[in-house]
Amino acid sequence: MESRTTEILAGLREAFCGTEWERAVRRAQEENEWFTAGQVGHAVRALREELLQPERIERWLNAYPKPEGWQPGRVGIVMAGNLPLVGFADLAAAVGAGHRVAVKPASKDRALMEYVVRRLQRSGCPVETTDALRSGEVDRVIATGSDTTRDYFARYFAGVPALLRGSRQSVAVLEGTATDEVWSGLAEDMLLYWGLGCRSVVRLFVPRGYDVQGLADRIAAESPLRGEECPKYAACYRYARAMAAMSGAPWVDGGSFVWRQLPTESGPTVPRIAEAFWSEYDSPDEVSAWLMRWERGLQCAAGAVPAGFPRRTAFGRTQRPGWSDYADGVDTMRFLLEG
Numbered sequence: 001m002e003s004r005t006t007e008i009l010a011g012l013r014e015a016f017c018g019t020e021w022e023r024a025v026r027r028a029q030e031e032n033e034w035f036t037a038g039q040v041g042h043a044v045r046a047l048r049e050e051l052l053q054p055e056r057i058e059r060w061l062n063a064y065p066k067p068e069g070w071q072p073g074r075v076g077i078v079m080a081g082n083l084p085l086v087g088f089a090d091l092a093a094a095v096g097a098g099h100r101v102a103v104k105p106a107s108k109d110r111a112l113m114e115y116v117v118r119r120l121q122r123s124g125c126p127v128e129t130t131d132a133l134r135s136g137e138v139d140r141v142i143a144t145g146s147d148t149t150r151d152y153f154a155r156y157f158a159g160v161p162a163l164l165r166g167s168r169q170s171v172a173v174l175e176g177t178a179t180d181e182v183w184s185g186l187a188e189d190m191l192l193y194w195g196l197g198c199r200s201v202v203r204l205f206v207p208r209g210y211d212v213q214g215l216a217d218r219i220a221a222e223s224p225l226r227g228e229e230c231p232k233y234a235a236c237y238r239y240a241r242a243m244a245a246m247s248g249a250p251w252v253d254g255g256s257f258v259w260r261q262l263p264t265e266s267g268p269t270v271p272r273i274a275e276a277f278w279s280e281y282d283s284p285d286e287v288s289a290w291l292m293r294w295e296r297g298l299q300c301a302a303g304a305v306p307a308g309f310p311r312r313t314a315f316g317r318t319q320r321p322g323w324s325d326y327a328d329g330v331d332t333m334r335f336l337l338e339g
Contacts, residue, residue, distance in 0.1 A: 005096055006057045008123045013052035015119050016044045027111035028084070035084050038228045039193055040112070043084040046320045051089070060323035061096050064333045073139030075099040075336065078153065079113060080144040081106025082196045087113060089321070090142050090332060091120075091127070097336040100126040104133050135160050142332070163335045165327055168299040169268055170318050171203040173287055174210070175304045182303075185316025187222035189302055190276060191257065192319045194225070194233050198299040198327075199318045202271050203262070205287050208280040212261075216254035225256055237274035244275070264290065268297045299327070 015021070028035045051057070075094045079087030086109065094101045105113040113129070120127045133141065140161040143153040150166035157164075172186060189201040206212065225233075240258040244251040250261040257274050264279040264286060271277060281287050288306040291298070295309065305312035310329055326332050 003058075005098070006054055006061060008120065008125060009057050009092055009096065010052055010054040011123065012116070012119060013048050015116075016048075021115060024111045024115040028109070031111055032081070032108040033230060033232055034082075034194055034196065035109075035112075036228050036230055038224075040084045042192055042224065042319075047085065047088060050320050050322050051092070056323065057096075060333075064097075064337055066098075066337060070337060072098045072100065074102060074137065076102045076104065076133040076138035076141040076143075078104045078133060078141065078143035078145070079106050079109065081108030081110075083193045084109065085112050085116070086197070087144070088116065089323070089327075090144075091116065093332045093336055094142075095120060095125050095127065097333060099139075099336060101128070102133060102138065103127065103129050104131065105129060140336070142335075144327070161335070161338065163330060163332065167270075168198045168297055168328065169203070169270070170199050170201050170299045170301065171205065171291075172201045172302040172315065172318075173205045173304045174207070174215075176207060182315050183218045184222045185314070186302070187219045188224050188316055189318040190219065192224050194230065195257070195271075195273065195276070197319070199321065201302060201318060202276045203268070204259075204276070204278045205264070205281050205290075206278055208282055210278075210280065212259060212278055213252045216252045216257075216259055220255045220257075223256060233274060236272065240272045240275040243272065268294055300325075 025037065025040055028040065029037070077087060077090050077094060079090070087103070087105070091101065091103060103113060103117055117127050117129050135157045138160060141157050142163045143150070143157070144165040145153070147166040150164045153162065153164050170189070172189060186201070193200065195202065206215070237256055237258070241253060244258045244260055247260065252259045257276065259276055259278050262269060262277045262279050264281055269277060284304070284306065288308070291301055291306065291309050298311070300311040300313050300318050301309055302313050302315050302318050
């Protein structure tokens with residue numbers, strides 16, 4: 001890969017500041033009340049620390065020599081908008097591969113992504129935003145959304161090489177004891193970005209008899225949401241708490257989130273906003289069997305995860321993916337460089 005590309009991407013590390021950026025953040029907050037200044041700040045720090053360091057960019061790009069006779073094309077990217085700058089890695093991969101890129105931002109993350117596109121344009125990158133992507137105008141496409149929109153994209157872009165992503169969720173596995181670092185990391189894994197992303201931990205596996213209320217209290221004490229105000233999230237928390245209280249099933253209150261118990265054998269379950277689940281296990285083999293059975297519906301798993309699981313990570317890392325932590329375990333760069 002060209003060193004110029006590394007310079008362009010690394011240059012974005014210092015781009016998230018100044019009057020134009022602050023204006024984009026204010027506009028983003030008007031478009032999407034989940035995008036508080038604190039949550040946008042978390043997203044920018046993750047990009048700076050995990051992705052935009054020159055040596056990491058260079059190491060990532062150098063792992064992908066271009067095939068003989070390879071020619072760039074026009075890549076369309078349909079982005080999600082549930083997290084600030086959530087489509088950045090796909091955009092960076094398409095730029096890194098050398099393609100022309102047409103980005104369709106999500107309506108809820110338009111301001112921030114348009115800012116990034118403008119910065120790339122000023123560096124000479126052939127990148128643009130668009131309100132519509134037509135299948136006959138792109139050579140390949142990356143699209144992220146719900147399972148319903150994934151099926152729609154499969155039909156709409158039929159005949160075009162496509163990397164399509166639907167809904168997934170993430171889990172964590174706790175053993176007996178834990179350090180303060182584990183509590184802090186798990187709190188970020190669960191609560192950062194209001195728990196809205198596919199990398200947000202929404203289910204905990206704990207040893208049978210674990211003090212779940214004590215665990216909830218520790219997570220609350222380390223919560224990255226402290227000091228944040230989001231009326232919509234507060235309303236969701238009140239609703240989740242009311243529903244849990246009426247359910248008749250075991251639950252605990254974390255003060256800003258609710259945990260409900262699920263049978264260990266039950267499959268992935270979509271939680272309400274401000275809600276997560278816990279399940280008790282008797283042996284690590286029980287958890288291992290569950291993870292492998294439902295692997296296709298999981299984005300990542302943190303903590304005491306068996307070595308055989310393909311997207312295992314440490315506590316505190318689910319919301320801070322590196323370049324090679326590709327969504328759904330599908331190598332985006334390899335897809336972009338295929339003939």
